[in-house]
Amino acid sequence: MKAGTDRNPRWRLLACLLPAAAFFAAFWLLPISRLLALPAHKGWATYFAVLTDTRYLQSMVNTVLLSVAVTAATLALGSAVGIYLARRDFPGKRVLLSLLTLPLSFPGVIIGFFVILLGGRQGLVADISAHLIDERITFAYGLLGLFLAYLYFSLPRAIATYAAAAGSMNPQLEEAARSLGASRLRVVRDVWIPELGPTTLACGAILFATSMGAFGTAFTLASKFEVIPITIYNEFTNYANFALAASLSIALGLVTWLVLFIARQAGANPAVR
Template sequence: MIHQRWLLPACLAPAAMFFLAFWLLPVLRLVALPAEQGWGTYLVVLSNGRYLLSMANTLALSVAVTLFTLVLGSAIGIYLARRAFWGKQLLLSLLTLPLSFPGVIIGFFVILLGGRQGLVADLGAAFGMERITFAYGLLGLFLAYLYFSLPRAIATYAAAAEAMNLQLEEAARSLGASRLQIVRDVWLPELAPTTLACGAILFATSMGAFGTAFTLASKFEVIPITIYNEFTNYANFALAASLSITLGIVTWAVLFVARRFGSSTGVAQR
């Protein structure tokens, strides 16, 4: 009995030590750092125009990428789940191949397409026009984030569509429902939890993406790059910590809302 009483604490001890050393202590230090320069440092993102613009850029870009990715990913994922054709698995593997690439490689792909020496610039010069570049601004970041996020949405929606209850769709069709009505009354409710969960993950990934932004964000600053500049170029650790806390709170809030709405949607469906 004594050995069994201590078995669970002994098993939990390594996990607790790891949690304490690599998560709790760094987070507590992160939260405490801004106080060294005054409590107003916690609100610097709301009082400084540069940081506020960087946060607004990050939010707008993340929301746009999330919405576009959900629309494209759901259409492609549902189509692949509902259609059987030769080479389907190969196509799905190619579509999800970017999952194996780090963000820096995705940024490099966009530079090869829209950079100063990219394909679009070379084509413009070949036809006697000016060299068109878009890799280093908002459009380049948007395309890179979309390319990085789309495989996750495709894989998620394909799995969700395969698990859908086809009897509901068949019953609606037998009652004379149109394709639009089936999408509205069957597909959307069935895929609502998937959409919320996938959208939250896509948004959080876009908010915190660094490798892609580091490669491309020379004309459009986002919060991860702002944080990197503060603690690397200026050694302003307190300000970098404050910006990190703001980024974490915004991302956590979106994930929390998605979980709440996702759970309530699932209960309502049952």
């Protein structure tokens, strides 16, 4: 009886694990294995196409630089707004926070459409400039349009993250620093930055990864500035070049994974805190 009761929990555990293992194999392991093997059909040099072809390399550089700029701007603005909302209590605060985080419910295509309404050929800026200087100024379809769309898409995540992190901080730390005569700058340096350092690293890594892989917004706006998700889409859909699309996807995944790995390592380092 005792041996039978010992076996039953193991069989139950295996029975529960089998559906999860099947799902993992069908929807992650097999597609990833196929993706990694696909470029080899056209030769091993296909794996390095992003480094050997000028167009693909430029697209990757564009994506990385844009993602870094968006991440830096989002962290600066999101931390300022999130910390302010966490430290201040005023009428309508919850309504304001809900409005600031509303873009979280919008897909990238809708955000791209917003930027077109603002800076497109028939947008608000174009109409105003046509009346003022008799020339229609547009910025939606280039680098500035993509930057603003990515920033609009990323900012609510940073605001919500910093508001939650700053709201959970121990206020006695700041009070103790001020009682010892610390200036506002010293409090920021010795209290706020160490306390919010892990949040900044985690949030920055997520923002960077989101910007690297953003497709809907780029698909709507990237007609004059090519980024790697659009390059992959063109190779896959327009040219049916599956091997090259797989190679570019691997390169995109490696760059994003490397940044996430560095962020995890920095967050695990006690010196960062």
